[in-house]
Amino acid sequence: MEEISYHSSVTADGKRRWLYPLIRKGQLYRLRTWLSYVLLLFLFSAPFVKVNGHQFMMFNIIERKFILFGQVFWPQDFFIFVLAMLIVLISIVLFTIAFGRIFCGWICPQTIFLEMVFRKIEVWIEGEPLARKKLDESPWTQEKIIKKVSKHSLFLLISFFISNTFLAYIISTETLFKIIKEPIQQHWIGFIGIWLFTLAFYLVFSKMRELVCIVACPYGRLQGVMLDKNSLVVAYNFLRGEPRGKIKKNDEKALGDCVDCNLCVAVCPTGIDIRKGTQLECTNCTACIDACDQVMDKIHKPRKLIGFYSEEMIEHQHKPTFSLRMKAYSLIIIIMIGILSFFLLSRKDVDVTILRAGGMLYQEQPGGYVSNLYTAELINKTMNPIKINIKPENPRAKIQWIQGVDSIAKESTVKLTFFVLIPAKEIKKSNSPIHLLIEQNGKWLGKEETNFLGPVN
Numbered sequence: 478m479e480e481i482s483y484h485s486s487v488t489a490d491g492k493r494r495w496l497y498p499l500i501r502k503g504q505l506y507r508l509r510t511w512l513s514y515v516l517l518l519f520l521f522s523a524p525f526v527k528v529n530g531h532q533f534m535m536f537n538i539i540e541r542k543f544i545l546f547g548q549v550f551w552p553q554d555f556f557i558f559v560l561a562m563l564i565v566l567i568s569i570v571l572f573t574i575a576f577g578r579i580f581c582g583w584i585c586p587q588t589i590f591l592e593m594v595f596r597k598i599e600v601w602i603e604g605e606p607l608a609r610k611k612l613d614e615s616p617w618t619q620e621k622i623i624k625k626v627s628k629h630s631l632f633l634l635i636s637f638f639i640s641n642t643f644l645a646y647i648i649s650t651e652t653l654f655k656i657i658k659e660p661i662q663q664h665w666i667g668f669i670g671i672w673l674f675t676l677a678f679y680l681v682f683s684k685m686r687e688l689v690c691i692v693a694c695p696y697g698r699l700q701g702v703m704l705d706k707n708s709l710v711v712a713y714n715f716l717r718g719e720p721r722g723k724i725k726k727n728d729e730k731a732l733g734d735c736v737d738c739n740l741c742v743a744v745c746p747t748g749i750d751i752r753k754g755t756q757l758e759c760t761n762c763t764a765c766i767d768a769c770d771q772v773m774d775k776i777h778k779p780r781k782l783i784g785f786y787s788e789e790m791i792e793h794q795h796k797p798t799f800s801l802r803m804k805a806y807s808l809i810i811i812i813m814i815g816i817l818s819f820f821l822l823s824r825k826d827v828d829v830t831i832l833r834a835g836g837m838l839y840q841e842q843p844g845g846y847v848s849n850l851y852t853a854e855l856i857n858k859t860m861n862p863i864k865i866n867i868k869p870e871n872p873r874a875k876i877q878w879i880q881g882v883d884s885i886a887k888e889s890t891v892k893l894t895f896f897v898l899i900p901a902k903e904i905k906k907s908n909s910p911i912h913l914l915i916e917q918n919g920k921w922l923g924k925e926e927t928n929f930l931g932p933v934n
């Protein structure tokens with residue numbers, strides 16, 4: 478007998494079993510559809526919407542420049558970005574402990590694109606599961622060629638749009654538009670990149686499909702260690718459902734509520750039977766809940782034979798609890814959000830780093846002054862040019878510029894070199910701290926501390 482229970486997209490002899498999931502529109506499916514529209518709108522518009530002249534979202538890994546909700550994070554702010562990402566990661570872990578892999582079924586772009594875009598196109602062109610299966614198994618007739626070419630052309634076109642949007646997040650919309658508008662010869666790498674990603678997305682959504690969630694995604698694999706008996710996951714209430722069996726007239730046998738119709742398996746996009754318990758392949762998409770609810774309505778039994786249950790809820794009729802593990806993670810998230818908020822609020826538009834030039838001591842200057850050479854790196858994180866002035870806090874000290882600038886262009890970095898001169902009679906130690914005042918567009922911005930070497934009188 479063929480045993481395909483725990484890897485239903487794989488046959489007993491290890492081959493891929495192509496799935497033809499059925500779509501059943503229930504309450505949760507409709508909710509998921511609306512959520513997916515919102516997420517798709519966000520996904521496709523976020524890199525093209527501008528806030529204060531910045532892209533709304535960007536993850537430029539190459540230049541280590543990130544923009545989250547219009548807030549720019551430069552390489553110098555990288556730790557803030559990492560902290561924000563850590564918070565997202567821990568929140569996903571907490572969410573998984575509490576609600577299982579619901580992120581996969583409801584929010585993950587892979588599922589949204591596959592179930593709400595590509596699958597719908599496939600059903601629209603090729604029909605319901607049986608018709609799709611028959612078409613795949615039939616010889617190449619004119620009808621089959623037209624259907625397959627139409628479907629794959631649409632898949633390629635959508636993959637092309639996804640690829641462009643994906644690159645807009647990575648290399649910025651400006652660079653993407655340049656690749657599109659300017660001659661190919663000037664942007665060979667960008668042009669090849671667009672088509673490579675198009676091909677990758679096309680293969681993911683037309684061929685790999687659920688294997689991405691089952692085999693490739695590390696999050697799915699981690700699920701086993703994150704779940705506990707209090708986690709709410711899509712589960713079959715076996716106490717209520719078993720012994721399962723088809724309803725037969727005049728059959729006196731006492732059966733559970735499951736009529737063994739297999740509809741929950743037919744709608745499953747990963748091809749599993751949820752009645753066999755929580756499985757790695759389950760993305761918590763809730764399609765089986767909708768399907769089973771419809772069956773329960775028909776046979777006049779209460780809904781939620783399959784529903785969101787924890788092990789404790791099914792076996793001991795316990796109410797959902799906020800476990801110690803969840804409390805600990807929540808506390809960590811609250812602390813991390815506090816730290817992140819502090820860094821965000823104390824973040825400045827201009828970053829100034831001043832260092833005394835290495836390998837040099839002091840210089841004796843005319844007029845009884847002693848000088849030290851400094852280099853300064855200034856980063857303008859704003860979308861406007863700014864004027865920066867540096868002056869010593871000590872009114873008797875002065876600055877002699879070697880390399881200065883009038884203004885710093887928007888989103889750019891400049892390096893300055895200058896001497897700080899201090900009257901020799903004021904130097905009491907061979908190495909003493911000095912403070913330099915920074916002004917931005919005539920307004921006081923901050924104070925930088927560095928050290929000054931000099932002769933001891």
Ligand code: SF4
Pocket residue numbers: 713718721734735736737738739740741742752768769772782783
């Ligand atoms: S859909 Fe419900 S009734 Fe039908 S087999 Fe699945 S659990 Fe049983």
Ligand code: SF4
Pocket residue numbers: 582711741744745746747748749750751758759760761762763764765766
């Ligand atoms: S078992 Fe149910 S919730 Fe899990 S993937 Fe299949 S249909 Fe979705």
